Amino acid sequence: MTLSGLEGHSSRALPAGVERLDLSAVDALGLDIGGTKIAGARVSPDGEVLAQASRPTTPDNPEGILDALAEIFHELGGKETLSAVGVAVAAFLNAERDSIFFSPNIAWQNFPLKAAVTERLGVPVVLENDANAAGWGEFRFGAARDVTSMLMLTIGTGVGGALVDDGRLLVGGFGMAAELGHIIIEPGGRLCGCGSYGCLEQYASGTALMRDARERLGDESLTQAALTDLLVQRNPDALGALEGVARAIGRGITSLVAVTDPQRIVIGGGVASAGELLLAPIRESFRETYGAGNKRPIADIAVATMGNSAGVVGAADLARARVASEA
Numbered sequence: 001m002t003l004s005g006l007e008g009h010s011s012r013a014l015p016a017g018v019e020r021l022d023l024s025a026v027d028a029l030g031l032d033i034g035g036t037k038i039a040g041a042r043v044s045p046d047g048e049v050l051a052q053a054s055r056p057t058t059p060d061n062p063e064g065i066l067d068a069l070a071e072i073f074h075e076l077g078g079k080e081t082l083s084a085v086g087v088a089v090a091a092f093l094n095a096e097r098d099s100i101f102f103s104p105n106i107a108w109q110n111f112p113l114k115a116a117v118t119e120r121l122g123v124p125v126v127l128e129n130d131a132n133a134a135g136w137g138e139f140r141f142g143a144a145r146d147v148t149s150m151l152m153l154t155i156g157t158g159v160g161g162a163l164v165d166d167g168r169l170l171v172g173g174f175g176m177a178a179e180l181g182h183i184i185i186e187p188g189g190r191l192c193g194c195g196s197y198g199c200l201e202q203y204a205s206g207t208a209l210m211r212d213a214r215e216r217l218g219d220e221s222l223t224q225a226a227l228t229d230l231l232v233q234r235n236p237d238a239l240g241a242l243e244g245v246a247r248a249i250g251r252g253i254t255s256l257v258a259v260t261d262p263q264r265i266v267i268g269g270g271v272a273s274a275g276e277l278l279l280a281p282i283r284e285s286f287r288e289t290y291g292a293g294n295k296r297p298i299a300d301i302a303v304a305t306m307g308n309s310a311g312v313v314g315a316a317d318l319a320r321a322r323v324a325s326e327a
Contacts, residue, residue: 030312047141086315088133135162137314250285268304
């Protein structure tokens with residue numbers, strides 16, 4: 001595998017020469033293109049969100065998305081004050097991080113997004129997968145800011161992820177590493193949208209949690225809000241569904257740790273709001289399935305701390321690092 005050239009600029013992993021630069025002089029904009037909304041934030045060098053703006057996403061009108069990115073850029077400062085832009089997008093990117101192979105939410109296929117955004121904005125642009133950008137935000141400023149190696153799992157509708165080793169994002173030979181939701185934990189198990197059977201996200205996602213909770217409670221109309229209330233009330237069926245998801249995450253982590261050996265595992269996404277109700281059975285399942293756990297150091301497991309800002313903050317920080325490394 002190859003490592004992304006988008007290194008951090010902390011003392012943990014510095015590209016040559018970066019330590020001699022005054023990064024506080026580089027203002028950066030983070031943009032996170034989601035299926036329904038484009039979020040933008042002006043981000044300080046220490047990860048503070050200074051100003052925000054957003055626009056609706058037009059999935060069937062890519063040109064409209066470029067217009068929206070430009071509007072946010074100018075609203076939050078433009079070329080006079082912004083020296084770099086990081087763009088996070090839910091898509092398969094190439095290893096060079098300049099083009100989109102495919103996006104499940106937007107009509108982009110084999111599209112040179114970096115060049116298109118650079119032409120619109122006239123400043124250096126860095127492109128990254130949205131899960132990687134969020135993971136980088138947590139690594140630099142959130143739950144993994146004090147380690148050099150991190151594995152992040154984002155538990156939402158599906159399961160996303162990010163891997164950082166020695167202060168660098170791992171992107172893989174084709175640019176599509178860290179699709180952690182698609183490791184197999186149940187051979188021959190449930191059919192996944194990717195075409196495989198038994199993928200982690202079929203057992204460990206928010207979708208899986210809702211499916212199992214509805215089955216246990218016998219209520220196909222159960223909403224996320226109602227499930228949250230039941231968890232607060234410690235309803236045994238709701239807790240059982242959450243524990244099932246947690247134990248699946250623990251089994252998945254066992255395989256991932258054997259390959260990546262991170263210092264910290266960060267759990268993000270909406271399901272992570274359950275806190276210790278989720279983490280306790282994850283840790284228990286991990287200890288049960290990781291046979292070498294009593295013979296070697298293993299990662300601690302923590303909840304993500306940056307919430308919805310992780311993606312824009314991470315994207316902005318990656319862009320700032322690239323500008324600094326090339327100065």
